[in-house]
Amino acid sequence: MMIFPGFLFLVALGMLFHWIDRKLIARFEGRIGPPWYQPLADTIKLFAKEDILPIGTNEAFALLLPLTSFATVLTAGYYIFSAFLTSSTSFEGDFIMIVFLLSLPSLLFFLGGWTTSGVYSILGGNRSLLQYFSYEVLFLVTLSGASIASGSWSLQGIRAAQESGLPFVIPQFVGFLLAMAGLIGKLKRSPYDIPKAKSEMIVGPLTEYSGKKLAMWKLTDYVQTVAGIALLVQCYFSGLWTTYSPVGIFTSILLMLGLQFALSVISAIFTRLRIDQLIDLNWRLFIPLSLLQNILIIIL
Amino acid sequence: MSRVTIPIGPQHPLLKEPLSFNITLEGENVIDSVLRLGYVHRGIEKLAQSRSFVQNITLFERVCGICSHIHTTTYCQAVEGLLGLEVPRRGVYIRMLLCELERIHSHLLWLGVLAKNIGLNTVFMYAWRDREIVLDLMEEISGGRVSHAINTIGGVRKDLNQDQMKKLTVGLDELIGRVKDLLRIVKNDRSFKARTRGIGFLSQEDVRRYCVVGPVARASGVGIDLRKDAPYAYYDELSFNVVTMNEGDVWARAMVRIHETTEAIRLCQQMVEKLPSGEISATMKRKVPAGEFISRSEAPRGEVIYFVKSDGSQTPARVKVRTPTLTALITLPQQLRGLQMADVSAVVAGVDLCIACADR
Numbered sequence: 001m002m003i004f005p006g007f008l009f010l011v012a013l014g015m016l017f018h019w020i021d022r023k024l025i026a027r028f029e030g031r032i033g034p035p036w037y038q039p040l041a042d043t044i045k046l047f048a049k050e051d052i053l054p055i056g057t058n059e060a061f062a063l064l065l066p067l068t069s070f071a072t073v074l075t076a077g078y079y080i081f082s083a084f085l086t087s088s089t090s091f092e093g094d095f096i097m098i099v100f101l102l103s104l105p106s107l108l109f110f111l112g113g114w115t116t117s118g119v120y121s122i123l124g125g126n127r128s129l130l131q132y133f134s135y136e137v138l139f140l141v142t143l144s145g146a147s148i149a150s151g152s153w154s155l156q157g158i159r160a161a162q163e164s165g166l167p168f169v170i171p172q173f174v175g176f177l178l179a180m181a182g183l184i185g186k187l188k189r190s191p192y193d194i195p196k197a198k199s200e201m202i203v204g205p206l207t208e209y210s211g212k213k214l215a216m217w218k219l220t221d222y223v224q225t226v227a228g229i230a231l232l233v234q235c236y237f238s239g240l241w242t243t244y245s246p247v248g249i250f251t252s253i254l255l256m257l258g259l260q261f262a263l264s265v266i267s268a269i270f271t272r273l274r275i276d277q278l279i280d281l282n283w284r285l286f287i288p289l290s291l292l293q294n295i296l297i298i299i300l
Numbered sequence: 301m302s303r304v305t306i307p308i309g310p311q312h313p314l315l316k317e318p319l320s321f322n323i324t325l326e327g328e329n330v331i332d333s334v335l336r337l338g339y340v341h342r343g344i345e346k347l348a349q350s351r352s353f354v355q356n357i358t359l360f361e362r363v364c365g366i367c368s369h370i371h372t373t374t375y376c377q378a379v380e381g382l383l384g385l386e387v388p389r390r391g392v393y394i395r396m397l398l399c400e401l402e403r404i405h406s407h408l409l410w411l412g413v414l415a416k417n418i419g420l421n422t423v424f425m426y427a428w429r430d431r432e433i434v435l436d437l438m439e440e441i442s443g444g445r446v447s448h449a450i451n452t453i454g455g456v457r458k459d460l461n462q463d464q465m466k467k468l469t470v471g472l473d474e475l476i477g478r479v480k481d482l483l484r485i486v487k488n489d490r491s492f493k494a495r496t497r498g499i500g501f502l503s504q505e506d507v508r509r510y511c512v513v514g515p516v517a518r519a520s521g522v523g524i525d526l527r528k529d530a531p532y533a534y535y536d537e538l539s540f541n542v543v544t545m546n547e548g549d550v551w552a553r554a555m556v557r558i559h560e561t562t563e564a565i566r567l568c569q570q571m572v573e574k575l576p577s578g579e580i581s582a583t584m585k586r587k588v589p590a591g592e593f594i595s596r597s598e599a600p601r602g603e604v605i606y607f608v609k610s611d612g613s614q615t616p617a618r619v620k621v622r623t624p625t626l627t628a629l630i631t632l633p634q635q636l637r638g639l640q641m642a643d644v645s646a647v648v649a650g651v652d653l654c655i656a657c658a659d660r
Contacts, residue, residue, distance in 0.1 A: 029425035119306045123325070123641070190489065192418055194642070202313060271491040272419025274642040275328060 011079040014222030015039035016258050017229070024264040027251050039222065045218050051211030057116050064278070065211040066209070066216030069105035073220050076101035083155040083234060085244055087198045090156035095147055098155070099140055102227060105220050106186065112217070124204020127194050128274055134282035135185025135192065142178040142290040146235040149297050150162025155234055158208040169236040176236045178290045180262065184229045185282075187221070189263060191270035194278060229259045245277055303331065306641075310339050314417060314645050317655035321632075321648075328640045333633050341659040348619040352424060353379050353588055356616065361447050363621060364657045366406050369398045370599040371606075372451040375619070377532065378595035378608040379453045382588050388579040391455030392533050397571045398441065399597075402476065403564040405434045406474060407515075407557040408601035410652045411482060414554060416496040417645035422483055430478040437471045440464055455581025468572050472565050479565065483558045486551075496551035500635040510631045513624045514602020516651055518546035519556045520607035526598040533597075537634060538570050550650035557652075587612070601625060601652050623657035 018039045026033025053062055076098045082089040106128060146168050147153055150161030162168055169176045185192040196204040206217055233255045241251045245269025273281070304325045310318040318339035324332040344363060348356050360375045361368045369377040373395050380387060384407050408431040415423035435445045441464060442448035446645045450456050460468075486492060502512065517524055527535040527541040543559040545552035590612040602624030611617040635647050 025421075029422050029427050031425060119304065123304065123306065169656075192423075193419065268422045269491075270420070271415075271495045272642070273491075274495065274640060276640065277494060 006078060007074060010081070010223045010226065011219060014224075014226045015043070017226050017256075018222045020097045020257070020260055021225075021264050024261065025268050028264070028268040029189055034135055043219065046210075046215035046218065047212050051213060053210075053213075054116060054118060054208050057208070061115050061211060062112070062209075065108050065115065066213050066220065069108040069220045070102040070216050070223070072101045072108075072226055073223045077223050077230075078229045079155070080227050080234065083159065083242040084230070084249065085221060086297075090092050090154050090159075092152045095143075095153050095155050095158065098231065099143060101225065102186065102231070103132075103136050103139070105224060106188075108134070109188075109205055109217075112209070113207075116205070116208035118208045120207045121205045124196065124202075124207070128188070128205065130182060130275055131185060131188075131192065131194055131278060134279050134287075135182050138178060138286050139182030141287060142175050142182060143231075143235055143295065145172055145175045145290065145294050145297055148294060153195050158235055159238045163243065167239045168235050172236070172293060174289060176232070177285070178293075179232055179236070180259075180266075181231060181282075181286055184263065184266065185278075186228060187263075190267035191273045192278065193267075193272055194275050225260075225263075226256070229256050229263075230289055231260060302326075304555060308644070314648060315398075315653075315655075316413065317653070319653065319655045322558070323636070323641070323644065325641055326643070330636050330639050330641065330644065331643075333636045335632060337629070337631065337655070338583055338659055340656050344660045345619055345621060349615055349617065352614050354584075354617060356619070357453070358449070360621075361449065361451075363623070363660055364379070364654055365446065366409060366654060367402055367448050367599045367601070367657075369395075369402045370597055370604055371621075372448075372593045374597045374604050374606045375608070376451050376453050377597070378593045378606045379588065381593040382591050382608060382610055383453070383585055385454050385582055385584065387455050388580055389576040390459075390578045391580040392577050392583075393571055394456045394458075394460060394580060395413060395451065395569055396533050396535070398438065398450060398577075399436060400564040400567045400571070401434055401438050401441075404561050404568075405431055405438070406652075407561045407564075408434070408482075409481075410557060410600075411486070411554065412648070414496075414550070414646065414649040415492075417649040418492070423482070423492070428480050430475065430482070430592055432472050433475055433478070435469045435648060440467055452581060452584075454510055454584045455579070457581070459580050460575065465572055465575070468568070472569050472572070476562070476565055479558060479561050483555075483562070486554050486558055492553055495643075496549065496554060496646055496650075497547075498549050498551075499639055499643045500550045500553075500650050501548050502635065503629060506631065506634070509549075510627055512602075512627045512631060514599070514628075514652075515553055515556045515560060516628050516631075517602065518542065518544045519552035521546040524603075526596055526603055530596065532595075537574070540567050544635075550646050553652075588616075599624060601654060601657075602627070621660060623654070623660070625654045625658040626651075629653060629658060 019036050023033040053059060077097050079094055110125040110129045113121035127189060146158050149168060150158045152158060188196055206214060209217060233252060237255045306323050306325060308323060309315050309320040320336040322332055322334045337483040344359060348359055351359060357372050360371045364369045382451050408427045409451045412427035442450040442458060450458050494578060502520045504521050507517045507522045512523060521544055523542050523544040528542050540563045543556050545556050588610045591611055592609045596603055605622040607620040608616055609618040
């Protein structure tokens with residue numbers, strides 16, 4: 001439980017994927033990129049650093065926020081990754097719980113900015129909240145397409161429906177793309193990295209964080225990335241090839257790497273969107289599309 | 301909605317040099333901005349009065365960290381004017397060659413900064429990687445990547461040999477292809493255009509009212525370029541186009557600068573071809589006669605003016621430098637008004653600020 005799919009496994013996998021991401025982007029940009037232990041070294045260094053907060057910050061709260069958000073993504077990761085191996089952890093409704101758990105860190109991220117009371121933190125936090133309402137809705141609505149098609153609110157049910165039929169990526173290809181967009185928003189990656197826009201907001205809500213607390217936020221990010229990717233693999237790419245066997249695990253890892261590759265390509269080729277462009281895009285195009293898809297699924 | 305004032309600078313990831321803005325925001329919209337300058341004032345003009353004419357070359361090389369060569373060139377032209385010194389053709393050509401290489405370097409650097417500020421790191425890395433080629437060429441010629449120390453009163457200090465000419469030809473050919481790729485991105489990439497079109501607008505009247513010069517003016521349809529309008533050195537012997545656009549926004553500035561880079565590469569190729577033989581410098585008389593001289597030249601950012609006054613002593617009585625950045629800086633509050641916070645970074649990058657030049 002501690003090793004797989006617990007804390008150590010999730011953090012190690014998160015760091016691995018983070019490294020792959022950085023390495024890929026570096027190669028796209030014509031750079032060499034960091035060595036494989038870079039995320040680990042960064043984390044160790046951050047944990048050893050002095051922890052400074054601005055005067056007037058509620059210290060307990062500032063510590064609680066990154067801890068809570070780390071805990072929520074670990075819990076979500078635990079449920080998502082156990083579903084790769086066994087059906088025993090799955091229960092009806094766990095799918096909704098996972099999506100909820102994955103959306104909590106963004107809220108906590110906003111609060112994290114609010115509590116440290118720097119001007120960049122607060123503005124960055126406001127932006128993340130503005131963004132939150134567009135991509136969270138998109139993510140939930142799109143993913144519910146998978147669960148409507150399978151007639152089940154559990155990960156197990158979604159997997160089972162795909163194993164007996166086609167993987168959902170084929171009938172719901174648009175849905176998959178929209179879910180990717182939602183995931184990018186959730187992870188605040190480029191082009192959805194508006195709250196952390198370096199050239200305006202420094203790092204947004206995280207500006208005033210340092211040391212262990214910043215490390216927690218970073219770990220949240222690492223684990224959230226792999227959990228999100230794994231969730232998409234389960235919802236859209238499951239099938240006979242991802243059943244509980246060594247081959248199944250191997251193909252699942254390959255699929256996850258493929259999604260990570262897509263994420264890296266996307267962040268390398270797009271500029272950061274402006275907040276109005278993002279909200280326009282999400283509410284005028286993406287969310288209507290995903291609603292339309294859900295309606296089609298229900299009708300057909 | 302309540303207003304927030306956020307400080308940008310003197311230290312901020314957006315700015316590479318110390319400058320301070322206080323931006324008042326209402327929500328995401330910029331209501332007002334207050335500029336403050338002077339963080340890198342080094343008193344160079346005053347210092348110049350206590351150094352000899354030759355020593356001052358080193359000093360003026362340090363006015364700007366990017367276009368160092370154009371400053372020494374303009375200063376040397378002024379002193380040569382006072383002396384009535386005829387500079388050998390070959391010397392002037394080598395000077396011009398470095399000026400144009402510097403323009404390529406400056407414009408590529410600028411494109412990288414703009415791309416970085418709108419969150420397009422890939423183009424930032426590409427532009428700066430391609431800039432390495434031109435930096436290597438400049439190092440090959442002068443021994444310095446940024447500060448060349450090649451100008452002297454009466455000509456240049458280092459000659460070009462056949463080997464260096466060959467390297468120049470190869471390097472410039474490669475650069476042409478690279479710049480073409482960058483042009484394709486700027487011209488066609490939709491996400492790049494989404495972040496740069498229609499922001500930071502300056503009309504032709506604005507340009508004239510604020511006396512804006514250089515690529516920013518040319519992007520608003522004002523085709524001023526000293527190399528054509530008042531040719532100094534031997535620019536009248538070479539063929540090149542003055543690039544203008546009419547959009548007047550950040551995207552137009554990007555287009556103008558990239559086209560100018562191509563033009564600068566063409567100029568360099570012509571100069572390598574036409575490079576005259578002979579001496580590279582004339583001997584300077586020790587004593588500079590009393591008088592005044594104004595020397596002007598087209599730096600990567602626009603017109604640079606040096607006013608040099610001599611009273612017949614060892615040191616200049618007054619040197620006044622006017623750099624193009626200042627004119628662009630004062631337009632910023634107008635450009636920023638009504639924009640969104642996210643556009644601030646693109647607009648600030650768009651005018652290509654060189655604070656070290658402006659403060660001196």
